[in-house]
Structures are given as structure tokens and as C-alpha cells.
Amino acid sequence: MFKHPVNTNGPSQERLTASTIMQIYKKMHYDAVGVGPLDLSGGIDLLRTNGGKSFPWISANILDKQGEPVFRPYISKHSGNVEIAITALTGKANTIPQDIVIEDWQTVLPGLLQTIGSNRENTFIILLSTLTNTENQAITRKYPNISLIIGADSHQHNSSPKLYNNTLVTQTEKQGKFQGVLEIFFGTERKWGQERKKELADLQNNLGSLNWQLRRLQKRAANADKKDRYSISITRLQAEKNGLEKKIATLQEAIANEELSKSEPDRFEYRFVALKKSMANDHEIEDLLKKLTQQIRELHKKKATPGKRSATTQQQAATRLAGSVVCNECHARQFAFWEQTAHSRAYDTLVQKDKNLNLDCLPCHVTQDLYNSKVNPELQDKALLRLPAILLSVGCETCHGPGKKHITAPEQFQMAARVKEETCLTCHTDDHDDNFIYETKLQKISCPAG
Numbered sequence: 001m002f003k004h005p006v007n008t009n010g011p012s013q014e015r016l017t018a019s020t021i022m023q024i025y026k027k028m029h030y031d032a033v034g035v036g037p038l039d040l041s042g043g044i045d046l047l048r049t050n051g052g053k054s055f056p057w058i059s060a061n062i063l064d065k066q067g068e069p070v071f072r073p074y075i076s077k078h079s080g081n082v083e084i085a086i087t088a089l090t091g092k093a094n095t096i097p098q099d100i101v102i103e104d105w106q107t108v109l110p111g112l113l114q115t116i117g118s119n120r121e122n123t124f125i126i127l128l129s130t131l132t133n134t135e136n137q138a139i140t141r142k143y144p145n146i147s148l149i150i151g152a153d154s155h156q157h158n159s160s161p162k163l164y165n166n167t168l169v170t171q172t173e174k175q176g177k178f179q180g181v182l183e184i185f186f187g188t189e190r191k192w193g194q195e196r197k198k199e200l201a202d203l204q205n206n207l208g209s210l211n212w213q214l215r216r217l218q219k220r221a222a223n224a225d226k227k228d229r230y231s232i233s234i235t236r237l238q239a240e241k242n243g244l245e246k247k248i249a250t251l252q253e254a255i256a257n258e259e260l261s262k263s264e265p266d267r268f269e270y271r272f273v274a275l276k277k278s279m280a281n282d283h284e285i286e287d288l289l290k291k292l293t294q295q296i297r298e299l300h301k302k303k304a305t306p307g308k309r310s311a312t313t314q315q316q317a318a319t320r321l322a323g324s325v326v327c328n329e330c331h332a333r334q335f336a337f338w339e340q341t342a343h344s345r346a347y348d349t350l351v352q353k354d355k356n357l358n359l360d361c362l363p364c365h366v367t368q369d370l371y372n373s374k375v376n377p378e379l380q381d382k383a384l385l386r387l388p389a390i391l392l393s394v395g396c397e398t399c400h401g402p403g404k405k406h407i408t409a410p411e412q413f414q415m416a417a418r419v420k421e422e423t424c425l426t427c428h429t430d431d432h433d434d435n436f437i438y439e440t441k442l443q444k445i446s447c448p449a450g
């Protein structure tokens with residue numbers, strides 16, 4: 001729901017966005033949504049009120065003070081004769097609402113799996129987990145009856161399904177940049193099968209190369225004066241070969257038995273689908289997003305109205321900045337060049353998209369004092385919404401630093417001509433510019449000399 005923890009009560013851009021996300025999930029007919037630690041930061045009521053009773057929030061380890069689960073601990077669905085249970089575990093959070101506890105998975109899982117009936121042969125258990133990848137792997141060792149863990153470890157991106165013990169573990173990149181599609185073909189028993197034949201092929205490959213090494217050594221030993229030199233290696237390889245042959249025999253037997261008993265294991269196929277901007281929008285959802293844009297505008301309009309401007313926030317935002325127009329007086333060539341670049345139109349771009357009162361967009365599409373780390377973060381939002389018109393573009397001072405003193409005494413207060421790559425990267429992040437190459441892009445915006 002959120003990119004950062006939100007502490008504010010009352011309406012805010014983050015809360016409006018979160019409730020729209022919930023509406024969209026409902027429209028998309030999600031069966032289950034695991035509660036993540038950041039989701040809690042807006043308070044339990046936000047999730048309950050906006051999601052409504054019918055919203056499929058799942059968490060087995062978020063408990064109230066009486067030890068009762070706050071959300072549904074799991075849901076059941078059927079596919080043929082397979083019973084699918086979807087449960088969720090919430091990772092630890094730094095700040096959580098006062099009235100709840102996030103219980104350890106070790107405490108919750110045994111009872112939960114019993115309630116679900118994990119021992120029944122036809123139960124396929126899916127765990128949505130916001131625990132770390134290490135914890136997920138520990139779960140696969142202790143609870144092989146869990147067939148699938150869909151993780152959300154923030155240190156992992158798209159990770160293809162991997163088998164740990166009898167559990168498949170996978171996850172997609174955070175914040176919906178990809179859709180993970182995992183198709184499961186249920187067999188007659190809840191065991192993952194696909195890997196067995198592949199494993200056999202791998203072992204047979206290894207055996208082939210071992211045999212080759214052995215033959216080579218044996219040949220050398222036959223022709224050498226000091227045969228002892230090779231005997232240790234030959235014995236080692238021979239032992240390795242015996243071990244491999246045993247493994248292969250066991251595996252072949254298992255595969256043959258499977259085929260005899262007609263017991264077919266579960267199989268899967270998967271892919272990740274990149275969600276590109278160019279993809280067509282669903283109309284209903286597009287309407288919800290337009291409504292959100294409208295709501296954010298309404299919310300911020302009051303804060304941004306000139307009549308209510310507070311002098312402090314404006315001063316704060318602009319204390320060291322002069323705006324770009326005044327630079328024109330002495331640096332007309334550079335000004336004329338800058339006017340041709342996209343930086344001069346960055347705010348207009350937001351206006352065209354109806355996003356100029358949106359706090360998610362403003363920081364990179366206006367001029368801020370990037371060189372001043374002391375701007376009070378609490379005033380930041382208000383300051384952004386109330387920037388004076390002269391700062392509504394990615395102006396000169398974004399790159400050259402604050403210029404208020406320079407315009408009064410240029411020789412005494414010098415400006416930096418060079419611009420470091422880090423400065424560009426505050427805005428040209430991976431999320432907003434996926435092909436930023438400093439040298440190439442620098443050329444495009446470097447002001448002319450003179």
C-alpha cells in the first residue's frame with residue numbers, strides 16, 4: 001500500500017492512494033492479499049474501513065491483545081478434488097499500531113496447519129509471506145506440507161520458483177512492475193515432480209564426464225613409469241562414480257515406481273510478465289485512477305491556495321534560491337539553451353497530466369535546493385505545494401546550486417560550473433529513467449560556454 005511508513009492521521013495523499021489500490025484489487029477479483037508490515041503503518045482501520053469486510057486481507061500472525069487473529073488467517077478454495085488453502089504470515093515491522101502484536105511464525109504455524117488440515121492428501125497450501133527469504137527457507141525445512149511460498153523479500157527481485165525440500169519458493173519484483181504467472185498442473189499427489197527427470201538427466205551427465213576423466217587417467221597410468229602417482233585420483237573418482245551410480249539407480253527406481261503406481265506428481269510452469277506503460281488500460285480501473293488524481297488535487301488545492309500561503313514554508317523552500325529568470329540578465333546564451341531543454345518544461349509536463357498537485361511527482365519536476373540538507377522534512381510537502389512560480393521547472397540552480405547571493409555579487413559568490421553525476425541521479429532514478437548514461441545525457445543538457 002505504501003512506499004514509506006505513514007504516520008499521519010486524517011486524509012492524505014498516501015491514504016487516498018491506498019484506498020484506491022484496495023478498490024482496484026477488488027475489481028480485479030483478488031482471492032487473497034497478504035498483509036505486509038508497511039501496510040499496517042496507516043493503522044488497522046484504514047485496511048478495514050476502506051477494504052471493507054469483503055476485502056480478502058489474510059494474516060495468520062497479526063493478533064489482537066486477546067491473542068485473536070485480526071484478519072482472516074486463511075481462506076480455502078477448490079480446484080477439482082484439490083483443496084487449496086491460502087494463508088499469510090506478516091514480517092516484523094518497526095512501528096506497528098498499538099492494539100496489535102505480530103506473533104512469531106514458529107508460534108503460529110503448528111496450530112494453523114492443523115486447523116487447515118495439512119495432513120490430508122489433497123490439500124495444497126499456499127503461504128503468502130512477507131518474512132525474509134532465510135525465514136521462508138527455514139519454513140520449508142520444518143513444514144514440507146506447505147506446497148508453495150510466495151515471498152515479498154525486499155532484497156530479492158523477480159525470483160524464479162526454486163524447490164526447497166518439498167516447497168516451491170518464488171516472488172515477483174515489488175510494487176507491481178511484473179506480473180508473476182505460475183501455472184500448476186495438479187497430479188495425484190502433493191509432491192513436486194518436474195525436477196526428478198531433470199535431476200536424473202543432470203546426474204547422468206555428471207556420470208558421463210566422470211567416466212571420461214577416469215578413462216583418461218587410467219590410460220595415462222598404464223603408460224606411466226610411476227603408476228602410484230595416479231592411483232589416489234583414480235580411487236577417488238571410482239568412489240565418486242559408485243556413489244553417483246547408486247543415486248541414479250534410486251532415482252530411476254522412484255521414477256519407475258511413480259509410473260507403475262500411476263501416481264503423478266504436481267508440475268508447474270512459470271513466467272514473469274513486465275507491465276509496461278504501453279499496455280492498454282482497463283477502463284474501469286483507469287476511471288478509478290482518474291478519480292484518485294481528482295481527489296489528490298482537491299486535497300492539495302486548499303493547501304496550495306495563495307491566500308493561505310504561510311510565509312515560513314515559502315521562505316524555507318526558497319531562502320537560497322533566486323529562480324532561473326534572473327540568470328537571463330547575465331547568462332542569456334545559457335538561458336536560451338536551457339529553455340530548449342525538457343528541464344524548463346518539467347512542471348508543465350505535470351500540468352498536462354493533471355499531476356501538478358501530486359506529491360509523488362513534484363519533487364523531481366521543480367527546482368529544489370538539492371544542496372541544502374537542512375530543509376525541514378515536515379514542511380517539505382507544504383513547501384512543495386506552495387513553491388513560487390519562478391521555481392516551477394527544473395531550473396538552473398538544480399545543477400549549479402543556490403544563486404541568491406551570486407546574483408548580487410557574482411565574483412564574490414561563485415557558482416559551481418560542473419555538475420556531479422549524483423546530482424542528476426537524485427531525479428534520474430531507475431524508476432523514472434531506465435537508460436540514464438551520465439556522459440551521453442550530460443552532453444544533451446550542458447549549457448554552452450561564453
Ligand code: HEC
Nearest residue numbers: 322323326327329330396397400403407410411415416417
Ligand atoms: C548580475 C549578473 C549575473 C547574474 C544575475 C548571474 N550571474 Fe552567474 N556569473 C556572473 C559572472 C560575472 C560570472 C563570472 C564570475 C567569475 O568567474 O568570477 C558568473 C559565473 C557563473 C557560473 C560559473 C561559470 C564558470 O565558468 O565558472 C555559473 C554556473 C553561473 N554564473 C550561474 C548563474 C546562475 C544559475 C544564475 C541565476 C541564479 C546566475 N549565474 C546569475 C554574473 C551573473
Ligand code: HEC
Nearest residue numbers: 341342345346349364365394419423424427441442444445
Ligand atoms: C530535479 C530533478 C532533476 C535533476 C537534478 C536532473 N534532471 Fe534531467 N530531467 C528531469 C526531468 C523531470 C526531466 C523530464 C522533463 C519533462 O520532459 O517534462 C528531465 C529530462 C532530462 C533530459 C532530456 C532532455 C531533453 O531535452 O530531451 C536529459 C538529457 C536530462 N534530463 C539530463 C540530466 C542530467 C545530465 C542531469 C545532471 C547533470 C539532470 N538531468 C539532472 C529531472 C532532473
Ligand code: HEC
Nearest residue numbers: 349353355358360361362363364365426427428429432433
Ligand atoms: C524521482 C524523480 C521523479 C519523480 C518522483 C517523477 N518523475 Fe517524471 N520524470 C523524471 C525524469 C528524470 C524524467 C526524464 C526521463 C528521461 O529523460 O527519460 C521524467 C519524465 C517524465 C515524463 C515525460 C516522459 C515520459 O515518460 O512520458 C512525464 C510525463 C513524467 N515524468 C510524469 C511524472 C508523473 C506523473 C509523476 C508522478 C506520478 C512523476 N513524473 C514523478 C523524474 C521523476
Ligand code: HEC
Nearest residue numbers: 327331334335338395396399417418445446447448449450
Ligand atoms: C541539468 C543541469 C543544468 C541546468 C538545469 C543548467 N545548467 Fe548550466 N551547465 C550545466 C553543465 C553540465 C555545464 C557545463 C559544465 C562544464 O563545462 O563542465 C553548464 C555550464 C554553465 C555555465 C558555464 C558556461 C561556461 O562559460 O563554461 C553557465 C554560466 C551556466 N551553465 C548557467 C546556467 C543557467 C543560467 C541555467 C539556467 C537558465 C543553467 N545553467 C541550467 C548544467 C546545467
